[in-house]
Amino acid sequence: MLIAIALSIFPLIGGQFEEALVFLIPVAFHVFMNYWRKAKGKKRNNRKLLILRVFLLSKTSAFTFTRLVKYWKHFGSYFTVADPSFYKIFWRKKFNHRFPIFIIILFLLFTQLTWTTDLETTGILFGVVVFLLIVGAFIYVPFSTKRMGDKFISSEAHLNKRLAKLDANPIRYDNTFKEFPIMCYDNTWKIGVNTLVHEASVIMMDLRGFSEKNKGCEFEIDFILDHVPVQRILFVCKPEALALVKKTIMERWEMLAETSPNHKVTTPQASLFVAEKENNKELQSIMDLLLKGAEAK
Template sequence: MSTTVTLTGALPFLVLVAALLAYPLSSLLLSLYRRSVQRGMASVAGGSAAPAAAASRRQPVVALRIELPLAARPAARQGPPSPLWQLATNGRWRAAAAYSAGGFVFAAIMTAGWLLATRDPAIVWIKLLVLFWTYCWPGVLPILLVAAYDRTRQSFVVGGYFAVLLALFAIALARNPGMAMHELPLHWILTNAPPTLLVLAFLARPIRAVGSLVLAFLIVAAIGSQALLSLAAANETWLRGIATFAFRLGLGANAVFVGMILAGMLAFAAGLGWPLLAWIGRRYEQKKTSDQSLMIDAQWLLFGLVQSIGLVFEGAAWIVTGLVAFTAFRLVSRAAMRRAVAAMGTAAARPQTLLLLRVFALGKRSERLFDRLRRHWQYVGNTTMIAGPDLVTGTIEPHEFLAFLSGRMARQFIRDAADLERRLATVDRAPDHDGRYRISEFFCHDDTWQMTMERLARDADAILMDLRSFSPDNGGCIFELGRLLDGIDLRRVLFLVDESTDRGFLEATLQELWQKLGADSPNQSALSPAARIFEVARQDERELAGLLQLLLGQED
């Protein structure tokens, strides 16, 4: 009986507390992380980071044309779509299908576990379908997370799920006139509402990058807070020994109780929680997992644990049902993902590297656009960027987060040209098991960002410079514009603007910099040089499709 009480009382409470604490703690840590990055950016390395060498200047023969493509309508393509375009548009849906395949197996095992645990003698097809579809609900969330990120598609996915659920409820009620109308909806709510709320707590957009890591650590610490109490309660000799020692120190009963909680929490946090995070970080660096699979695995594990708690009333051993279902989910989804990656044909085209430059003051607007763009581009190739306060907490990787927690954040910053070349040599350019390429952030001091930008631009296949909110105050962006005109073929560059951009100043700046073009600039020989400017308004799917076409060279 005590085991049942623990599994149905203490365990849910601990998971609930950990999930609720995950959001504020993650927010606090990410805020401290952002400040640490800002301090590093404002400091100087003091190394041998030399500025760009002065280039000989020559008046360009051809005038620069300012080209404004139609932003609201994707350009017409001639011929079949390229492999890169297919990867960018279909990759996320193939990945969602792989996770769904694992989700169906998860739901089947949970359904079988419920039937076996309850020993229900009346097994009919409609009951099986209702149970199965109820346990399929966790599969909706990865689709929303991976593929259907816009509201229209999210509405179709969620609406489709509940349309099927309501149809099954209606059939079940028609076949069982004695059933109360609230029984099936209540069962669905009790099964899925608690884990859904917990998942939404640690996968909320502001903390999504580190929420699963923080949650794992907190669950371990929360379990530890009860471990010493449980051991002492089960062994009277231990309890007397602890009490005697504490009383000799002058502690009261309440202090002993709190002390045992804190001691257990610290012991588990240091002995299990931190090693667990380090293990996850190593697996990420070894490419045995990805940031996306970490979030989705955490979600399915949480659903499996919480949904199994109700089965414990039929016997403590049924708590393993969720673990078995989660293990099956991972095996099936990994196998399906391998097939999906093979079908995507990632080897059919050379991976493309996108360099993202931007006005750091964009804030939420920068996050929203990049979050949508990355879901497409990560199936095409790598993304490189200079770390800034606007996107740094959304692109943080597990090993970077652990380096910050360990007090080793300063080592992430580039010190000089030799250090930059070492970092470039270690950039991970291979896709993860889910077919997605990684995002590489370069942390730069105030005297190393310029050389880093120029070096990254030379290696990039496409460059997107987000100039929303651009004005004369953005001296760093003006420098970047000059280096792009001087050193990069403009056919690889796309400038992004909106109504907040000082368009007149931008065009005047481009024309002024064009007149100072370097003699060896690749744009000197261009027959019809053009600065391509893409205007965004709603950041919807039509605009995103047009943006991707231009970046991938699919506009003609």
């Protein structure tokens, strides 16, 4: 849409309204489709996935946030409590998507401006375009940093306000569901986990990287077993951590709170997927288990 608007400016300036109309018609259509998309999006079943995981593991983050969520976004939104390894991937993905659009717009403006100019003027305008590209790249960094800061949760009310905005407009322009990463302060991360656990349709407890030396997810395991039916939880681990993960789950199961929805379950069946190769076949299996969990009562 931005490209079409940019292309319509010059015919309008020159009084060539018919040529401008060629570009403005797609803009009007895009605006209409945007309103239609928002209206339809509210009625779609948003299967909300909460991803809890071992932090600061770039390799596992890459599998989850470049491959798994690529497919999940067609079924629902995903939540996660973000860490630096997540934002390293998230920022790169956003930059690779947005900056080329900026380049295309500048290029189209350049071609319009230099259509009838002499060589000297063209050279000057080319220098201006290069300058704007460099400035744009430098502006994008603080802009992204500010956007990242906006994702910090200051209170439960702040988080609920953001969740309400997601419910009001859950669909992106490409008709997929929006992601919902949050960053928390030391005094709000438990509030964040508590709220998202109750908001999610299904939870993926990613324990790849879980070990005797790295048991950072024990609180989360405790919490989800105390608050979420076990059939809506998928545990994922590596083969070398399988015994430890099973032991940890069993220990936590023995200490369930009396208010837990799992407290009276006599024959619990937890879903535990062992990721060995992290290939497309395993990715499909994880997706199937998550979708099954999202439909569980």
